[in-house]
Amino acid sequence: MKNNIMSKSREQLELYFLSINEKKFKALQVYEWLYQKKEFNVDDWSNIKKDIREKIKEDYSLDFIKIVKKEEDNLTKKYLFELSDSEFVEAVLMEHDYGLSICVSSQVGCNMGCAFCESGRLKKIRNLETYEMVEQILLIEQDINKRISSVVVMGIGEPFDNYDNVMNFITIINNSKGLAIGARHITVSTCGLVPKIYEFAKFPLQVNLAISLHASNNELRNKLMNVNKVYSLDKLLTAIKDYIAQTNRRVTIEYVMLNLVNDNIENAIELSNLLKGLNVYVNLIPYNETNHIEFKKSSKNRIMQFYDTLKKNNINVTIRKEFGSNISAACGQLRSKEVR
Numbered sequence: 001m002k003n004n005i006m007s008k009s010r011e012q013l014e015l016y017f018l019s020i021n022e023k024k025f026k027a028l029q030v031y032e033w034l035y036q037k038k039e040f041n042v043d044d045w046s047n048i049k050k051d052i053r054e055k056i057k058e059d060y061s062l063d064f065i066k067i068v069k070k071e072e073d074n075l076t077k078k079y080l081f082e083l084s085d086s087e088f089v090e091a092v093l094m095e096h097d098y099g100l101s102i103c104v105s106s107q108v109g110c111n112m113g114c115a116f117c118e119s120g121r122l123k124k125i126r127n128l129e130t131y132e133m134v135e136q137i138l139l140i141e142q143d144i145n146k147r148i149s150s151v152v153v154m155g156i157g158e159p160f161d162n163y164d165n166v167m168n169f170i171t172i173i174n175n176s177k178g179l180a181i182g183a184r185h186i187t188v189s190t191c192g193l194v195p196k197i198y199e200f201a202k203f204p205l206q207v208n209l210a211i212s213l214h215a216s217n218n219e220l221r222n223k224l225m226n227v228n229k230v231y232s233l234d235k236l237l238t239a240i241k242d243y244i245a246q247t248n249r250r251v252t253i254e255y256v257m258l259n260l261v262n263d264n265i266e267n268a269i270e271l272s273n274l275l276k277g278l279n280v281y282v283n284l285i286p287y288n289e290t291n292h293i294e295f296k297k298s299s300k301n302r303i304m305q306f307y308d309t310l311k312k313n314n315i316n317v318t319i320r321k322e323f324g325s326n327i328s329a330a331c332g333q334l335r336s337k338e339v340r
Helices: 010-019 027-038 050-059 129-146 160-174 196-198 218-225 233-247 265-275 298-313 333-339
Strands: 064-074 074-084 088-096 098-102 150-152 186-190 208-212 249-256 280-286 318-319
Touching: 010 218, 010 318, 064 129, 074 129, 074 150, 074 280, 088 150, 129 160, 150 160, 150 208, 160 186, 186 265, 196 233, 208 233, 208 298, 233 249, 265 280, 265 298
Parallel strands: 098 150, 150 186, 186 208, 208 249, 249 280, 280 318
Antiparallel strands: 064 074, 074 088, 088 098
16 A cells, blocks of 8 residues: 655655655655645646656555534534544644644544543544644645644544654644644643653654643542553653753643542642642643543632632643533544444
8 A cells, every 4th residue: 555645754755756866855846735835636746747746646645534524613613534444533623812723633542541531432443644644734724724823632542652653743744845833833742651751852843742631649540541550640740850851841731620520629739749840831621521421520610729729839720711512522522423
């Protein structure tokens, strides 16, 4: 089966052209056609000689995933994509005051098994290829006829469980002749695969790291997140400290607010003690309720008490604006409906 050309970084295409005795600047031309001009018919790449175009078609595919469903409200659009093997993933477009942001998926299903998460209900079937992530952005830009300015890899799947493809995806969308999305406008979220956090600290682009923490102690996190049984909070915090020391970048701590589960004052004090002195900020996330009936969204009052406690303890904290609560907004919900 041929590789999709949109799985190739500019540097990989330069090596390809050198390998067929062509000048490496041809890679720049290909990137301009794909990502600047959005021309996906190789035959129309007029400044590339016909014999080279034929060689590209022989060596690479340019297949696209397909948008099969879209749900939307005022500030949010949720897209369901069908892949070439009839699997489904989804992406969410959010409108912020600073521009358009997209949350992309990195796997078909997820093996992390977080108790409150819809994505993990359907186990991981496979990793997404690089092009399947790139095309989530391209197809949504095409649908709305606007440019997307920031990307979070926070949809279905654990990005660090598909590390190489995700890093390749970031390299492509960040390239000045690719989608030219600034590194500081790209965020990767992990539930805490500690070895990959150490590896990510060496990644050459200044991409943001977010940690899905969701609990203030090991006992609670073990119940909510299977990953904690392998990489406990002390191991995770050691990796976060190393990442901050290596990169001098602030880390986002994501904390989903689950009513009467992880949202009391004691949890807030524990979390403050865990994070004291670290260059982090906490993003409190109102829970999007799913088929997991045992979990409910914390009340506004409980969220505000939690927020105030962190503030009093000198922890930088924000409350995430709620997006798309009426359009299957929880990650994996749209796919779950389709698969059922």
